[in-house]
Structures are given as C-alpha cells and as structure tokens.
Amino acid sequence: MKKLVFTFLFAFGLSNAQTQEVSIIPQPVKLVVEKGNYTINSKTQILLAGTGLENSANFLNDFLQQFYGFKLRVVSKGDFKNKIVLNYEKMEYPIAGAYQMHVNKEGVYIAGDNATGTFYGVQSLIQLLPTEKIQNLPIPFVQIEDKPRFAYRGMHLDVGRHFFPTSYVKKYIDFIAMHKMNTFQWHLTEDQGWRIEIKKYPKLTSVGGFRNGTIVGHFPGKSNDGIRDGGFYTQEEVKDIVKYAADRYISVIPEIELPGHASAAIAAYPKLSCFPDSSTKHPSKSPWFGTTEGKQVQQTWGVFEDVFAPTEYTFNFLQDVLDEVLQLFPSKYIHIGGDECPKTAWKKSEFCQQMIKDNNLKDEHGLQSYFIQRIEKYLNSKGRQIIGWDEILEGGLAPNAAVMSWRGESGGIAAAKQKHVVIMTPTTYVYFDYAQTKPEDSLTIGGYLPLKDVYNYEPIPKQLSKDDEKYVIGAQANLWTEYIANTKKLEYMLFPRMTALSEVLWSPKESKDWNMFEKKLGVQFKRYDFWNWNYRK
Numbered sequence: 001m002k003k004l005v006f007t008f009l010f011a012f013g014l015s016n017a018q019t020q021e022v023s024i025i026p027q028p029v030k031l032v033v034e035k036g037n038y039t040i041n042s043k044t045q046i047l048l049a050g051t052g053l054e055n056s057a058n059f060l061n062d063f064l065q066q067f068y069g070f071k072l073r074v075v076s077k078g079d080f081k082n083k084i085v086l087n088y089e090k091m092e093y094p095i096a097g098a099y100q101m102h103v104n105k106e107g108v109y110i111a112g113d114n115a116t117g118t119f120y121g122v123q124s125l126i127q128l129l130p131t132e133k134i135q136n137l138p139i140p141f142v143q144i145e146d147k148p149r150f151a152y153r154g155m156h157l158d159v160g161r162h163f164f165p166t167s168y169v170k171k172y173i174d175f176i177a178m179h180k181m182n183t184f185q186w187h188l189t190e191d192q193g194w195r196i197e198i199k200k201y202p203k204l205t206s207v208g209g210f211r212n213g214t215i216v217g218h219f220p221g222k223s224n225d226g227i228r229d230g231g232f233y234t235q236e237e238v239k240d241i242v243k244y245a246a247d248r249y250i251s252v253i254p255e256i257e258l259p260g261h262a263s264a265a266i267a268a269y270p271k272l273s274c275f276p277d278s279s280t281k282h283p284s285k286s287p288w289f290g291t292t293e294g295k296q297v298q299q300t301w302g303v304f305e306d307v308f309a310p311t312e313y314t315f316n317f318l319q320d321v322l323d324e325v326l327q328l329f330p331s332k333y334i335h336i337g338g339d340e341c342p343k344t345a346w347k348k349s350e351f352c353q354q355m356i357k358d359n360n361l362k363d364e365h366g367l368q369s370y371f372i373q374r375i376e377k378y379l380n381s382k383g384r385q386i387i388g389w390d391e392i393l394e395g396g397l398a399p400n401a402a403v404m405s406w407r408g409e410s411g412g413i414a415a416a417k418q419k420h421v422v423i424m425t426p427t428t429y430v431y432f433d434y435a436q437t438k439p440e441d442s443l444t445i446g447g448y449l450p451l452k453d454v455y456n457y458e459p460i461p462k463q464l465s466k467d468d469e470k471y472v473i474g475a476q477a478n479l480w481t482e483y484i485a486n487t488k489k490l491e492y493m494l495f496p497r498m499t500a501l502s503e504v505l506w507s508p509k510e511s512k513d514w515n516m517f518e519k520k521l522g523v524q525f526k527r528y529d530f531w532n533w534n535y536r537k
C-alpha cells in the first residue's frame with residue numbers, strides 16, 4: 001500500500017462519508033495517514049497485552065458508553081487480530097506519556113512507554129472516532145509516534161469565588177485528560193469561600209464555606225444579590241476526586257492560600273487575624289448584604305487587608321490544616337499561594353513589627369518571606385515541595401520553592417536564573433478569565449486574550465540561557481471564577497483556548513502552525529458539540 005505521509009490534517013471525507021478527518025490535537029510528533037479504515041463496533045474487543053492498563057480500557061469504555069451507547073469486552077489473552085490492543089513498547093523518553101499507535105486492517109495497536117503513554121494513545125484514538133452516535137465506528141488507518149514536550153501541563157480552577165460540585169470537577173478533570181495534560185491545580189481557599197473540609201477546624205467550612213451575598217456586575221458591583229452562596233468538598237469527596245484524577249494520570253495540586261486571600265478562614269477563626277476584634281472591611285463602593293459586624297466572608301472581588309497574622313496560633317493552625325491536606329493529596333507539590341498579600345495590617349501591628357526586629361528581618365516583605373519559609377520547612381519535613389505565586393520572590397525565595405510566574409514572565413525568569421523550578425502562567429497568555437474579544441462579549445474580569453495569542457505562546461523565555469531553560473518545566477492556564485458562576489460560562493471561557501494551550505505544551509515547537517490549527521478547530525468544534533462541551537465559536 002502506498003503510504004501518504006502528512007504531518008498535519010488529512011481528510012478521507014470523499015472515500016467514506018463517515019470517516020472523521022484526521023485532526024488530532026495536540027498535534028502528534030509523527031502522524032502518517034494511510035488509505036483505509038478499520039471499524040470498531042460492539043463486537044470489537046480490547047486486549048490488555050500488558051499489565052496495569054485497566055485505566056485506559058475503562059476510560060475508553062466509559063467514553064464509548066456515554067457517546068455511542070456500547071462498551072467493549074476487555075480480555076487479557078488471545079492474538080492481536082481484530083482487536084484494540086493496549087500494550088507497552090519501550091521508548092526511553094524522560095517525560096511520562098510517550099506512545100505509539102497503529103490502526104490498520106488488523107485493528108488498533110496502542111503501546112505506551114508506560115501506562116500514561118498508553119492512556120494518551122487512547123486519547124488520540126478517541127479523536128479518530130466519528131462525531132455522531134452510530135453503531136459502526138470507522139477509524140482511518142494511521143501510524144503515530146508521539147511524546148510530550150513539557151513535563152508539567154496544567155490547568156487551574158478557582159472554586160473559591162464560585163463553587164463547582166464534585167461531579168463537575170470530575171468533568172473538568174476529563175477536559176484535562178482529553179487534552180493530554182497532567183496537572184490540576186485546585187484553588188481551594190479564598191476570601192469568598194473556604195472549600196475543603198478540615199476536621200480539626202469545622203468552622204472553616206460551616207462558616208467560611210458560605211457568604212451572605214455576591215456583588216452583581218463588574219466590580220465594585222451595581223447591587224448585591226443577597227443570596228447565600230457557597231459549598232465545600234468533604235474529605236471523602238476530595239479522596240474521590242484525587243483518585244478519579246490519578247486514574248487519568250493527573251496529579252492534583254491543592255492550593256491553600258497564605259498569608260493573603262484569607263478572609264474566609266479569618267471569618268471562621270478571627271484569632272488568625274492581626275486584629276481579631278475589628279470588623280471585616282470591604283470597599284465602600286461594593287454593595288454589601290446582611291451584617292457587617294465582626295469577621296465576614298467577602299462578598300466582593302479584589303485584594304483584602306485582613307491577612308493571616310504570623311503568630312504561633314496561625315502557624316499551628318496552618319500546620320494542622322496542612323497535615324489533613326497531606327493525608328488527602330499525594331502530590332509532590334503543595335501550592336501555598338503567596339500572592340497579593342497587602343502588608344497594611346502587618347505594618348499597623350505591634351506584634352508584627354516586634355517580630356520583624358526579633359528576627360532581623362528587613363521589612364514586611366522579609367516577614368512574608370519568613371512566613372513562607374516556615375511553611376516550606378514544615379512541608380519539606382513531610383517530604384513535599386512548595387509552589388508559590390511569583391510574589392514569593394519578594395524578600396527572598398524559600399530554598400526549595402517552585403515559582404509560578406503569573407505577573408508576566410519576569411518572575412519565572414528570575415527564579416530560573418536562581419535555579420528554582422518554574423511553571424509559567426503569565427496573565428498575557430494563559431489567563432482564561434480574560435475576555436476573548438474586544439470589546440468583551442460577556443462579563444469578564446477584563447483584559448484581552450484571544451485564541452491566537454494562546455496558541456502562539458512559547459513557555460521558554462528567550463532571556464534564559466540553555467542551562468537555565470530546563471528549570472521551566474511547563475505552563476498552566478488559570479481559571480479564576482469571579483465572573484464565572486456557571487458551567488456553561490466556564491466552558492465558554494475555556495474552549496477553544498485550552499485546546500490551543502494543549503498544543504503549546506505537548507507538540508514540538510517546530511511543528512506549531514496556526515493556520516493548520518485553525519483548520520483542525522473545525523473538527524474540534526464538532527467534537528465539542530458532540531461531547532456537549534460549550535465553547536466560543
């Protein structure tokens with residue numbers, strides 16, 4: 001058979017009306033499309049030729065059941081003919097996820113360098129399936145060799161500003177898996193809501209998990225809806241989500257914000273504040289609902305002055321919280337926030353000023369650095385590493401901290417030059433809460449981040465030497481939810497920008513091609529429709 005070698009999209013639309021165009025996103029490293037189809041139907045079997053590949057078979061079967069209405073029998077013995085074979089082939093690639101795949105008249109053969117790779121091969125197979133509910137699923141003959149470019153391919157979700165239930169967090173994790181991404185940063189604590197059950201401190205969720213109202217419209221808000229809003233994840237739900245993600249080769253990194261963005265925790269336990277007896281302040285222009293007496297969970301957006309006091313009470317509290325968090329999350333990294341911590345309260349507090357003197361710290365930035373370093377020491381003693389937003393560079397980096405560069409790329413560049421691990425999340429390329437159009441087509445936080453800018457993002461800054469480049473382990477898009485109150489809107493902000501990011505993180509830099517990506521999006525839009533994912537057209 002004559003082989004047709006295409007690095008990009010190829011269509012056999014004329015020879016078989018039902019065959020999907022070959023449009024795999026992220027673009028595989030090597031993709032050869034050959035003439036002909038193999039048909040999957042309810043009689044096809046999945047053969048587990050290697051051990052430990054059940055996750056891949058289960059994912060494929062759940063997917064087939066959901067969208068085509070049938071499952072395949074899974075067997076562990078027999079010849080490879082007329083089956084979907086899941087296996088291993090050694091590819092000796094340092095980043096987990098390399099795989100190879102062949103579809104020919106014998107069937108489908110998917111072999112990963114490891115179980116993660118086989119799983120990604122299944123994701124590519126899913127993208128060869130027709131986008132309509134039929135019984136015989138023709139898939140084009142292909143040969144694929146593929147591997148990820150970056151080790152860290154992340155998505156973040158803020159469940160503090162708006163809460164999303166466990167079932168939806170799982171759907172979000174499926175989005176991550178189906179884009180061959182591997183990290184979910186779960187932003188669990190905020191001024192507007194504390195979302196994770198901590199058994200030792202039940203008020204964190206019974207008080208901190210709910211607010212009495214939310215501003216309506218753009219900050220500062222034209223009114224307040226006066227609706228009690230919130231929710232939290234029980235520890236059982238957290239375990240369930242972490243397992244669900246692990247079955248998809250996704251690491252869940254919890255984010256417990258400190259020392260700032262702590263209003264909800266302080267509302268629950270006022271002693272965490274430098275000034276426990278003073279009522280919560282909020283911008284006077286933001287309409288408030290209910291009492292303003294005492295410590296309150298915030299109802300508006302922004303950065304607030306009431307932050308954790310660096311007292312022994314607070315450090316004991318945080319260590320207790322982290323002890324429970326570590327029991328739930330096996331991730332190497334724990335995100336400790338570190339961003340947007342105003343120093344106003346610390347400046348006014350006699351205790352903090354004395355602490356700065358006693359510890360020979362330069363100023364309040366030094367105190368922030370002291371705070372982070374104490375938490376880092378604690379987490380390192382438990383075998384974990386911290387990640388912090390780039391503000392943790394101010395006043396001196398904690399010795400082993402990884403830095404998430406969000407205020408542009410400069411924090412990431414500085415950290416990589418100091419030989420610290422860096423994850424790039426600059427607002428300019430990967431803040432998916434920014435508007436996709438000018439003027440904005442729906443209520444957003446502002447900013448402007450069109451699809452093409454995401455696609456053209458290059459995570460390795462030019463300023464880094466060859467030696468320092470290796471500290472940039474990948475990138476992540478952040479989804480802050482001040483203006484995202486429902487899942488339809490959430491997906492509208494996500495897609496297709498997340499799809500573009502997946503190619504940035506996975507595909508070789510040389511193979512990126514905006515025009516080809518735009519063409520592939522035609523098929524991707526059909527998938528979004530078929531899978532019932534909302535998106536910006």
Ligand code: ACM
Nearest residue numbers: 339340389406478
């Ligand atoms: C951030 O956007 N405050 C990290």
